[in-house]
Every structure is written in C-alpha cells, then in structure tokens.
Amino acid sequence: MSVAPYRIHLENFEGPLDLLLHLIKEGQLDILDVPISLVTEQYLAYLREMRRLDLDVASDFLVMAATLLQIKARLLLPKQSTALAEDEETDDPRQELTQRLLEYKIFKTLGAQLGELEQSAANYFARGWYEPLVTSESPPLPDGLDLQDLLAVLRRQAMQRTSAPPQEIKRASVTVGRLVRRILALVRRAGREINWREVFPGRPGRRELVSGFLALLELLRRRRIAVRQTELFGDILISIEESERGRPDA
Amino acid sequence: MLDKELSPGLQEYLPIVEAILLAAPEPLSGERLGAILEVPTEQAAELLEYLRWQYDAQGRGFTVRRLAGGYRLQTRGEYAAYVSRLAQMRNPLLTTAALETLAILAYMQPCLRADIEKIRGVKTESTLRTLLERGLVEEVGRAEGPGRPILYGTTRRFLEYFGLADLRDLPAPPAEWQAYLAQKEAAPAAEQDD
Structure with a gap:
C-alpha cells in the first residue's frame, strides 16, 4: 500500500521526528512496533512531494531518510551470529529510533501544554504592559545630558583619531611556498638552530601562523629541516638537515 | 461570606502593601516586601495573601498572582x-519550535544545545537565540569536556511569562515520564558513542 499523492498535506512539521509521529498516528501504527518498510516509503513520499513543491528540505530530514533506509536494510539482512561485532542493538535495529520517537513525543506534548499556559497567562496584564515588551535595555541618561551632547562627544572623538589607518587585509601574500623559502633562507643564513619565533618578526596574523606551520611540516616531510622541542609546548627549534647543506636554493 | 482574619497589628500595613504592589515593576517576594516594611517575611507574605483573598472576595478587576517566586x-x-x-500590538505567541525547546x-535543565537538538531531531541554534533574546532562557554554565559547551536553563522571566510561581508548578509530565527517566539513567553510556 503506497501513499497516493493527494493524501499528503504538507503541514509544517517541526522535524523528521514530528513527521514520523504524524505518519504513525495517521496510519494508526504501533509506535513500539513500527512497520519500517511502510513508514520509510511514506516518509520518502513526503520528501519527494516537498521537493516537487520546491520547498526546502532541511538536512535533518535527509539524515532521517538515510537512517530509515539503514534500519530497513538491517531488518532485511539475515541475523548475524552473535560471535560477530557486539552491536548496541543486536536485537532490534528499530530500537534506537523508537526511543527517540517516544522521547520526542513526550516533549512535543509538554511543549503543547506550555503553549496553553502561555495563552492563559497572556490574559493577565501588569501595569504598563503595553510599552514594548521586548525592549533593548539601555540605561537612562544622567540628568543634564541629552542625545545631542553624546553626539558632540562622539564627533570630537572621531576627529581625534591618531591611531594607524585601518590595515588592509592582505590576501594570501603569505603563501605556504613563500614561507617555505623564508624558513629555509633563515636557517641557512643563521648557520645554527633558529627559533620558530624568529620566522615571524612582529605580530603575525593567524593566517600567517597557519601557513608558516604548514611550511614547517612541508619542509619536514621533504627532510630538508629537522625540528626539536626541549619541553612540551616549548619553543620549536629548527635546524638544517645535513643532506640539505650542499643543496642549491630551491 | 467568611471573613479572613489578619494577624493583629498588620491591618495598617495593607494600604502600604497595595501601594508597593502597584508600583512594583516585577514580582515582589515576601522577603523583599518584608525588608521594605521592616517586618518579618512571614508577616509580609501574610499581608500579600490577605490582599489576594480580599480582591477575590470583593470581585475587583485585578488580582494578586503568584509568579516567579513573588507576587504581582x-x-x-x-x-x-x-x-x-x-x-x-502584542508580543507574538511563541512558535512550536520554541515551545518544544522550552519544554x-x-x-x-541544565541542557546543552546538543542535547536539545538530539531530542528534537533538528537544529536549534536560531530558536535558542530567539529565546535568549526574549529573556526566557539564559546561560547557566559550561559543561566539562572538549569545547566546554554552554549549558542553558530557564529564567525567572520564563516563570512569569507562563504564569508559574516556580518550576514545581510546571504541568505534570505524561505517564511515560518515569519510564523515560529510568531509561535515561540506565543508558547514559550509549549516548556517548557519538
């Protein structure tokens, strides 16, 4: 028995569990013994209809579709011998889904009850209630000040800006390749072990640090440098690999 | 109609309590009122209860309600x-998603956003944000573990909004609740297998 398209009302389901509960209720199915094959078919029919009407299907719905299909597949497979993997649900692949459905059902009911409370509570008004309820709570201005004063101060502050002009956001001028060359050059020139911190004079941005670290890893991979640390989270010390010494700059 | 008795000496405070109740912008607790009047909390509570009874008995258009641990x-x-x-205009009623999340x-409580999403089966970030903005939900701490995710709980405004004196006044959960809690206690380990 498949679901004829005209029977699908696209109510606003709160999520895949809501839709499943609806299918179970409409089909008068037993939530503790859900016929997976039937429910999966109906569920997928709903998704298809949503797509057909060009509605956005939230990813959560798709995840559930996959879950249903997985359960269905497991039910179709012959029972595994107990010697194999200790699965959580060796008994019933539907068990986890059933638990989730029961759980959601409880809170769906409680949510509806809260909704009723909300409606009856909304009948009681306290003094001054008709002022906008969702206000942004800005503190009142002290006596003698008004908006104009504040604006004047702000304008003065803005004109006094002596700080450096906003920095440009540099795009990829710190490529990994560049840093590879920089690190190599530094180590070669120093003729000794250098500290990771020396790679970045000044205050490097996060992008630079990440690129730098990638450069370090690349050089390690190519066995052109060696690194060591004297302690956990200590400074990273970089030195040139023996085999690298005679090589030309690359 | 039976007359409710007020403890001796408290009669003179009644109009004062009325005035304070009228002016109070949020629920007034017995303690607070006691401090204002400089009387013990029990007497303050008695005055408030008496006023409540009196308004009901007199059929007044207003009433004293017990909300969020106080009186309003x-x-x-x-x-x-x-x-x-x-x-x-009034504040719109909450959406089903918001009500489920609040439930x-x-x-x-306290809950992680992840806990809520697991139960509802959908992403709950924007719903939570709305509830935070409306002051019905607040951060109550952080959980242990990676990322130290935020724990959420309901606020006093939540109680007021739904007309509850305190959390014990929440509607009784359905029959399956006990079984549900028992099952959660028994299998917390299974949930960590994510």
Whole structure:
C-alpha cells in the first residue's frame, strides 16, 4: 500500500521526528512496533512531494531518510551470529529510533501544554504592559545630558583619531611556498638552530601562523629541516638537515 | 461570606502593601516586601495573601498572582479582551519550535544545545537565540569536556511569562515520564558513542 499523492498535506512539521509521529498516528501504527518498510516509503513520499513543491528540505530530514533506509536494510539482512561485532542493538535495529520517537513525543506534548499556559497567562496584564515588551535595555541618561551632547562627544572623538589607518587585509601574500623559502633562507643564513619565533618578526596574523606551520611540516616531510622541542609546548627549534647543506636554493 | 482574619497589628500595613504592589515593576517576594516594611517575611507574605483573598472576595478587576517566586498585581483574565485594546500590538505567541525547546529545558535543565537538538531531531541554534533574546532562557554554565559547551536553563522571566510561581508548578509530565527517566539513567553510556 503506497501513499497516493493527494493524501499528503504538507503541514509544517517541526522535524523528521514530528513527521514520523504524524505518519504513525495517521496510519494508526504501533509506535513500539513500527512497520519500517511502510513508514520509510511514506516518509520518502513526503520528501519527494516537498521537493516537487520546491520547498526546502532541511538536512535533518535527509539524515532521517538515510537512517530509515539503514534500519530497513538491517531488518532485511539475515541475523548475524552473535560471535560477530557486539552491536548496541543486536536485537532490534528499530530500537534506537523508537526511543527517540517516544522521547520526542513526550516533549512535543509538554511543549503543547506550555503553549496553553502561555495563552492563559497572556490574559493577565501588569501595569504598563503595553510599552514594548521586548525592549533593548539601555540605561537612562544622567540628568543634564541629552542625545545631542553624546553626539558632540562622539564627533570630537572621531576627529581625534591618531591611531594607524585601518590595515588592509592582505590576501594570501603569505603563501605556504613563500614561507617555505623564508624558513629555509633563515636557517641557512643563521648557520645554527633558529627559533620558530624568529620566522615571524612582529605580530603575525593567524593566517600567517597557519601557513608558516604548514611550511614547517612541508619542509619536514621533504627532510630538508629537522625540528626539536626541549619541553612540551616549548619553543620549536629548527635546524638544517645535513643532506640539505650542499643543496642549491630551491 | 467568611471573613479572613489578619494577624493583629498588620491591618495598617495593607494600604502600604497595595501601594508597593502597584508600583512594583516585577514580582515582589515576601522577603523583599518584608525588608521594605521592616517586618518579618512571614508577616509580609501574610499581608500579600490577605490582599489576594480580599480582591477575590470583593470581585475587583485585578488580582494578586503568584509568579516567579513573588507576587504581582495583574488584571483579571476575564477582562483580557478589554484590556488588550489598550495597545495595538502584542508580543507574538511563541512558535512550536520554541515551545518544544522550552519544554526540554524546563524539565531537563541544565541542557546543552546538543542535547536539545538530539531530542528534537533538528537544529536549534536560531530558536535558542530567539529565546535568549526574549529573556526566557539564559546561560547557566559550561559543561566539562572538549569545547566546554554552554549549558542553558530557564529564567525567572520564563516563570512569569507562563504564569508559574516556580518550576514545581510546571504541568505534570505524561505517564511515560518515569519510564523515560529510568531509561535515561540506565543508558547514559550509549549516548556517548557519538
């Protein structure tokens, strides 16, 4: 028995569990013994209809579709011998889904009850209630000040800006390749072990640090440098690999 | 009609309590009132309860309601239709998603966003944000573990909003609740297998 398209009302389901509960209720199915094959078919029919009407299907719905299909597949497979993997649900692949459905059902009911409370509570008004309820709570201005004063101060502050002009956001001028060359050059020139911190004079941005670290890893991979640390989270010390010494700059 | 008795000496405080109740912008607790009047909390509570009884007995258009651990002077529900004409617009009622989220938080707090999403089966970030903005939900701490995710709980405004004196006044959960809790206790380990 498949679901004829005209029977699908696209109510606003709160999520895949809501839709499943609806299918179970409409089909008068037993939530503790859900016929997976039937429910999966109906569920997928709903998704298809949503797509057909060009509605956005939230990813959560798709995840559930996959879950249903997985359960269905497991039910179709012959029972595994107990010697194999200790699965959580060796008994019933539907068990986890059933638990989730029961759980959601409880809170769906409680949510509806809260909704009723909300409606009856909304009948009681306290003094001054008709002022906008969702206000942004800005503190009142002290006596003698008004908006104009504040604006004047702000304008003065803005004109006094002596700080450096906003920095440009540099795009990829710190490529990994560049840093590879920089690190190599530094180590070669120093003729000794250098500290990771020396790679970045000044205050490097996060992008630079990440690129730098990638450069370090690349050089390690190519066995052109060696690194060591004297302690956990200590400074990273970089030195040139023996085999690298005679090589030309690359 | 039976007359409720007020403890001796308290009669003179009644109009004062009335005045304070009228002026109070949020629920007034017995402690707070006691401090203002400089009387013991029990007497303050008695005064408030007496006023409540008196307004009911006199059929006044307003009543004293127990909300969020205190007392608040509010119009009677029966006259909501008229009172609401005072203003054009009201705060919209909460969405089903918001109500479900609140239900989970109210009964299971404190919760992680992940906990809520697991129960509802959908992403709950924007719903939570709305609830935070409306002051019905707040951060109550952080959980241990990677990322130290935020724990959420309901606020006092939540109690006021739903007309509850405190969390114990929440509607009784359905029959399956006990079995549900028992099963959760028994299998927390299974949930960590994500």
